[in-house]
Amino acid sequence: MPSLKDLKNRIASVKATQKITKAMKMVAAAKLRRAQEAAEAARPYAERMNKVLAGLSAANAGNAEAPLLLSGTGKDQVHLLIVATGERGLAGGFNSSIIRLARDHALKLLSQGKTVKILTVGRKGNDVLRRSFKENIVHYITFREVKQLGFVQADEVAHKVLEMFNAGEFDVATLFFARFQSVISQIATAQQIIPAKFETTETANASSALYEYEPGEQEILEDLLPKNIAVQIFRALLENNASFYGAQMSAMDNATRNAGEMINKLTLSYNRQRQAQITKELIEIISGAEAL
Amino acid sequence: MADAFNFELVSPERLLVSEKVTEVVIPATLGEMTVLANHAPTMTTIKPGVVSVKLASGQVSKYVVFGGFADILPTGCTLLAESAVPASELTRETLQRRIETTQAEINKAQSDEHKTKLEQFLAELTHLNGAVIPA
Numbered sequence: 001m002p003s004l005k006d007l008k009n010r011i012a013s014v015k016a017t018q019k020i021t022k023a024m025k026m027v028a029a030a031k032l033r034r035a036q037e038a039a040e041a042a043r044p045y046a047e048r049m050n051k052v053l054a055g056l057s058a059a060n061a062g063n064a065e066a067p068l069l070l071s072g073t074g075k076d077q078v079h080l081l082i083v084a085t086g087e088r089g090l091a092g093g094f095n096s097s098i099i100r101l102a103r104d105h106a107l108k109l110l111s112q113g114k115t116v117k118i119l120t121v122g123r124k125g126n127d128v129l130r131r132s133f134k135e136n137i138v139h140y141i142t143f144r145e146v147k148q149l150g151f152v153q154a155d156e157v158a159h160k161v162l163e164m165f166n167a168g169e170f171d172v173a174t175l176f177f178a179r180f181q182s183v184i185s186q187i188a189t190a191q192q193i194i195p196a197k198f199e200t201t202e203t204a205n206a207s208s209a210l211y212e213y214e215p216g217e218q219e220i221l222e223d224l225l226p227k228n229i230a231v232q233i234f235r236a237l238l239e240n241n242a243s244f245y246g247a248q249m250s251a252m253d254n255a256t257r258n259a260g261e262m263i264n265k266l267t268l269s270y271n272r273q274r275q276a277q278i279t280k281e282l283i284e285i286i287s288g289a290e291a292l
Numbered sequence: 293m294a295d296a297f298n299f300e301l302v303s304p305e306r307l308l309v310s311e312k313v314t315e316v317v318i319p320a321t322l323g324e325m326t327v328l329a330n331h332a333p334t335m336t337t338i339k340p341g342v343v344s345v346k347l348a349s350g351q352v353s354k355y356v357v358f359g360g361f362a363d364i365l366p367t368g369c370t371l372l373a374e375s376a377v378p379a380s381e382l383t384r385e386t387l388q389r390r391i392e393t394t395q396a397e398i399n400k401a402q403s404d405e406h407k408t409k410l411e412q413f414l415a416e417l418t419h420l421n422g423a424v425i426p427a
Contacts, residue, residue: 052361
């Protein structure tokens with residue numbers, strides 16, 4: 001049985017923890033709103049880019065001279081996994097769900113005899129994956145110093161990826177990130193970015209036929225595909241960012257609630273013990289007086 | 293009065309302009325082009341330069357874009373710029389920084405083709421430096 005003083009100390013420490021988690025929740029909520037706005041602001045660009053490329057790639061489908069980024073290298077041997085995670089923890093299952101998906105994917109590829117290379121974006125993913133896939137990690141990018149996530153950062157990642165692709169270092173690239181569904185639900189997602197895949201719709205096919213292209217269809221496609229990689233990565237980073245704050249917010253909300261329950265329980269046993277002690281002291285006084 | 297059409301200027305980070313305009317001048321790779329309403333559907337890449345937008349109200353606003361492409365339809369025009377800023381907000385320092393990064397990239401570039409592309413980009417940036425900002 002802990003003494004009264006111990007209980008008092010524990011209550012004080014849980015209260016301090018609760019204050020911290022509450023503050024973190026508020027900060028996460030404010031940052032989440034900003035991250036969501038950023039993700040929404042980036043949507044028109046990505047959508048249009050996708051529409052244009054879907055039309056162009058449909059027109060180029062059977063073309064043997066189509067850029068490698070679209071048609072692939074024709075091989076399926078070396079896989080690059082781009083794993084985007086958060087820079088920090090304390091966000092519930094956010095980081096671990098992305099990492100788990102990436103790890104399962106990597107193990108499956110390895111068991112099929114493929115070569116796996118991993119590029120990690122974000123410190124958390126790098127820390128964990130380093131333990132089991134030390135030899136597979138080829139590059140590590142962190143945005144720890146970056147306050148506001150911008151297109152520049154996505155471009156940096158895309159640059160690295162394209163550099164590796166042009167050097168023939170991999171055949172297929174897959175991007176791992178958490179898709180932002182809502183504040184309480186973020187879905188770890190794997191998206192193949194090289195060779196590019198588009199959701200081709202009927203309308204895209206029809207409209208592309210009417211276009212005039214300057215300088216030429218081929219040139220535009222060659223110009224746009226690398227840009228598209230950067231745009232896809234940018235979108236993934238923004239979604240990831242929003243997901244991170246969403247996950248952190250709900251995790252901190254839970255922590256605050258748990259701390260509240262803990263405080264109630266501790267206060268109850270503190271009061272019980274206090275009363276028990278008073279009763280004990282009274283009995284001692286009374287029985288002392290009766291003995292006289 | 294010329295017909296108005298929808299014009300959108302989008303950068304990866306945000307939507308800069310979405311308005312009714314009567315005339316837009318685009319720095320296309322093959323030369324500047326002016327887009328009016330009912331233009332034939334065209335897709336073109338753009339080089340770094342100034343986009344001049346004439347709003348339906350007659351007011352003219354200018355934006356500096358750094359590469360991208362334009363999607364032109366009879367009913368509207370969408371300009372997807374890699375990066376875009378209102379001309380009034382552009383400063384010599386930011387432009388200078390861009391020139392320096394491009395220069396650094398040229399030095400790193402391995403393939404000749406890539407190098408030529410970058411050098412062209414640099415030339416356009418330098419041109420812009422002289423043209424846009426009053427000394």
